[in-house]
Amino acid sequence: MKEKDIFIRFLSDRGLRMTNQRGLILDAFLGTERHVSPEELYGLVRRKDGTIGQATVYRTLKLLTEAGLAREVDFGDGVLRYEHSYGHEHHDHMICERCHRHIEVVDERIEELQERLAKKYGFVLTGHRMYLYGICSECRRRKA
Amino acid sequence: MKEKDIFIRFLSDRGLRMTNQRGLILDAFLGTERHVSPEELYGLVRRKDGTIGQATVYRTLKLLTEAGLAREVDFGDGVLRYEHSYGHEHHDHMICERCHRHIEVVDERIEELQERLAKKYGFVLTGHRMYLYGICSECRRRKA
DNA sequence: TATCAAATGATTTTCATTATCAACAATGAA
DNA sequence: TTCATTGTTGATAATGAAAATCATTTGATA
Ligand SMILES: [Mn+2]
Ligand SMILES: [Mn+2]
Ligand SMILES: [Zn+2]
Ligand SMILES: [Zn+2]
Numbered sequence: 534m535k536e537k538d539i540f541i542r543f544l545s546d547r548g549l550r551m552t553n554q555r556g557l558i559l560d561a562f563l564g565t566e567r568h569v570s571p572e573e574l575y576g577l578v579r580r581k582d583g584t585i586g587q588a589t590v591y592r593t594l595k596l597l598t599e600a601g602l603a604r605e606v607d608f609g610d611g612v613l614r615y616e617h618s619y620g621h622e623h624h625d626h627m628i629c630e631r632c633h634r635h636i637e638v639v640d641e642r643i644e645e646l647q648e649r650l651a652k653k654y655g656f657v658l659t660g661h662r663m664y665l666y667g668i669c670s671e672c673r674r675r676k677a
Numbered sequence: 678m679k680e681k682d683i684f685i686r687f688l689s690d691r692g693l694r695m696t697n698q699r700g701l702i703l704d705a706f707l708g709t710e711r712h713v714s715p716e717e718l719y720g721l722v723r724r725k726d727g728t729i730g731q732a733t734v735y736r737t738l739k740l741l742t743e744a745g746l747a748r749e750v751d752f753g754d755g756v757l758r759y760e761h762s763y764g765h766e767h768h769d770h771m772i773c774e775r776c777h778r779h780i781e782v783v784d785e786r787i788e789e790l791q792e793r794l795a796k797k798y799g800f801v802l803t804g805h806r807m808y809l810y811g812i813c814s815e816c817r818r819r820k821a
Numbered sequence: 822t823a824t825c826a827a828a829t830g831a832t833t834t835t836c837a838t839t840a841t842c843a844a845c846a847a848t849g850a851a
Numbered sequence: 852t853t854c855a856t857t858g859t860t861g862a863t864a865a866t867g868a869a870a871a872t873c874a875t876t877t878g879a880t881a
Pocket of ligand 2: 712750760768770781
C-alpha cells in the first residue's frame with residue numbers, strides 16, 4: 534500500500550515509529566471515503582481494537598495531515614473532519630443546508646481568479662477554503 | 678441612528694424588548710470596525726458598564742445577527758467573530774498566515790462563477806464562505 | 822542487556838459556547 | 852394601582868471538542 538509506505542517514510546524521517554495503533558488508524562481512515570471526524574474514526578478503529586485510546590486517534594490524524602495523507606475540513610459546525618489527501622486533488626465543498634449532503638467541486642476559473650485576486654493585493658497564496666451553502670435539488674423537490 | 682431603529686423594530690416584531698444592556702452592546706459593536714469576538718466585545722462593553730454579564734453579550738450578538746446587523750465570521754481559529762452587516766455588502770477575506778492581518782475582498786467574477794457552479798449541480802445557493810490564506814507583501818519583505 | 826526516547830491510554834484541563842435558574846423588570850389587563 | 856405574565860439578566864454550571872499531562876509500556880540501539 535502506497536500510503537502506508539509514505540507514512541512510514543514520514544515517520545522515520547522525523548525519528549518516529551510506525552506502530553500497531555497507527556497502522557490500524559491509517560487503515561480505518563483509508564477504508565472510508567467519508568469526511569470523518571476524530572470521534573467517528575475512533576468508533577471505527579475501536580471495532581478492530583477495543584483498547585485503543587481516543588487521544589491516539591487525535592494524535593495520529595494530526596500526523597497523517599502533516600504527512601500529506603489527510604486534509605482537515607472545517608464545515609463550520611464545530612467538529613473538525615478529515616478527508617483523504619493523497620491522490621485526491623484539491624477541491625472545494627458544496628453543502629446542502631437542509632440534508633447536509635455535500636459534494637466536492639472544483640472550478641479552475643475560480644482557482645485562477647483567486648490567484649489573481651491575491652496578486653492584486655500583494656499576497657502569495659498558500660491555500661484557501663471555499664464552502665458553498667445552498668439547497669440541493671432533492672430537498673427542493675421534496676418541499677414542492 | 679439607523680441601526681438602533683432596526684434593532685428595536687426587529688425586537689418588537691418578536692415580542693422582545695430593547696434594554697439598556699442591548700443598547701450598550703450594540704453601541705460598542707458599531708463603535709469598532711474590527712472583526713470582534715464576543716470576548717473582545719465583552720471587554721469593550723465592560724468599560725461602560727462593569728456589571729454586564731458575558732452571557733448577555735453572546736446572546737445579543739446572536740440577536741444582532743438575526744436582525745441583519747451583524748454577520749458571523751469564522752477564520753477557523755476556534756473563535757467566532759462578528760462584523761458589521763448593515764450597510765456592509767458581502768465580501769470575502771484574505772488572511773496573512775504570518776501576521777494575521779486580513780483584508781476584505783470581493784471579485785464579482787468569482788461570485789458569478791460560484792452561482793453557475795451551484796446551478797450545474799442543482800443547488801440554489803444561500804451563501805458561501807471563502808477565505809484566502811497566504812503571506813502578505815509586508816511579511817515577505819520582512820523575511821527578505 | 823541497559824539505556825533512553827518515543828508511544829500509549831487514562832485522565833485531567835482548557836476554552837468557547839450554551840443551558841439553567843433565581844431574581845428582577847416591563848407590560849398590560851382587571 | 853394591583854397583579855399576573857412574560858421577557859431579561861447575571862452568575863454559575865454544563866457541554867463538547869481538542870489538547871495537555873503523566874505514569875507506564877514499548878522499541879531501537881549501543
Ligand atoms: Mn472533500
Ligand atoms: Mn469582513
Ligand atoms: Zn439537501
Ligand atoms: Zn503578513
